[in-house]
Amino acid sequence: MKIGVDAGGTLIKMVQVDGDSRTFTKYPSKNVDQVIDMLNKNHAEDKVFLTGGKAEYMQENLNFEVETSIEFDATFRGLSMLLEEAGYDFDRYVYLNVGTGTSFHQASKTGQKRVGGSGVGGGTLVGLSHLLTGISDFKTIVEKAQLGVRDNVDLKVHHIYNGRPTPIPGDLTASNFGNVLNGDDKASDEDQLIAVIGLVAETVTSMALNLADAFETKKMVFIGSTLLDNTVMTDIIKSYSHLKGGEAYILERGEFSGALGALM
Ligand code: ATP
Ligand code: MG
Numbered sequence: 001m002k003i004g005v006d007a008g009g010t011l012i013k014m015v016q017v018d019g020d021s022r023t024f025t026k027y028p029s030k031n032v033d034q035v036i037d038m039l040n041k042n043h044a045e046d047k048v049f050l051t052g053g054k055a056e057y058m059q060e061n062l063n064f065e066v067e068t069s070i071e072f073d074a075t076f077r078g079l080s081m082l083l084e085e086a087g088y089d090f091d092r093y094v095y096l097n098v099g100t101g102t103s104f105h106q107a108s109k110t111g112q113k114r115v116g117g118s119g120v121g122g123g124t125l126v127g128l129s130h131l132l133t134g135i136s137d138f139k140t141i142v143e144k145a146q147l148g149v150r151d152n153v154d155l156k157v158h159h160i161y162n163g164r165p166t167p168i169p170g171d172l173t174a175s176n177f178g179n180v181l182n183g184d185d186k187a188s189d190e191d192q193l194i195a196v197i198g199l200v201a202e203t204v205t206s207m208a209l210n211l212a213d214a215f216e217t218k219k220m221v222f223i224g225s226t227l228l229d230n231t232v233m234t235d236i237i238k239s240y241s242h243l244k245g246g247e248a249y250i251l252e253r254g255e256f257s258g259a260l261g262a263l264m
Helices: 029-042 055-061 071-085 122-133 138-145 157-161 189-214 231-243 254-262
Strands: 002-007 011-018 021-028 047-051 092-098 102-108 112-118 173-175 219-223 247-250
Touching: 002 029, 002 055, 002 071, 002 254, 011 029, 011 254, 021 029, 029 055, 047 055, 047 071, 047 254, 071 102, 071 112, 071 219, 071 254, 092 189, 102 189, 112 189, 122 138, 122 189, 138 189, 138 231, 157 173, 189 219, 189 231, 219 231, 219 254, 231 247
Parallel strands: 002 047, 092 219, 219 247
Antiparallel strands: 002 011, 011 021, 092 102, 102 112
16 A cells, blocks of 8 residues: 655645555644554555655654655646546646645646745634634634625725726725724624635635736646635635636645655
8 A cells, every 4th residue: 555645734634545546534733643653553564655844754753664755746746647637638727735824836737836825825714713703623614604794894896986887896805804994893703704714715816816827827726625615715716716817726635636746
């Protein structure tokens, strides 16, 4: 059996490949020592491949030989494979890995170039949500956000133009959280949570659109656990991209790109 591990800032993603079968697992990165114990105990005979920010720490604490690879290269290899398996054949595209933080890449068939990063990512999503509402569980945040109303928190372009003709689409966000002082403090937890997700989603999409424009492509691929079962976020990414003439692709299992690529 071969095991690929992408040990990130928040989650350790693991894929076990046995013949044609793939098993996908995740562990909180704060349990890294337990994952190391488990690998030492059960997988010392297997071929283990590591990548991600905590790969070196894991390697130092495993009592058998493993191979490591650079996170950005591993992610690109895994992503290329997932794109092919999903039937996409892109010559040029950009991709954003929305993990704890976000990194942006321009890619062609033959390679990728990391062109930047942003501290706005999944860590922002859970951190700000916790500060505002006391809720820190990712799944609960997303579930509650589905019931929220962004207009109670965010200022849209049409709010500023008071129903008069707008030079850009009125439904665009003029200011994330910019409507808070205009209302009567009626933003519920749900409203605040969808606004947090909106802030992260629009920030990364806006960066993706600029990056894609500079790279002369419309294709933008989003990966990372932040998107996982997070239709609030992926709906905002898709509609904002569409509004601006971009094409957003969200890949199933995209968050496992690094773990898959590590063992290639
Ligand atoms: P990085 O690549 O920046 O080092 P990472 O690889 O750990 O970080 P991902 O696993 O891609 O990052 O994404 C982490 C984000 O995914 C979290 O910040 C959170 O928003 C979201 N998330 C999804 N599921 C969970 C979960 N079960 N527990 C915690 N966070 C989750
Ligand atoms: Mg990562």
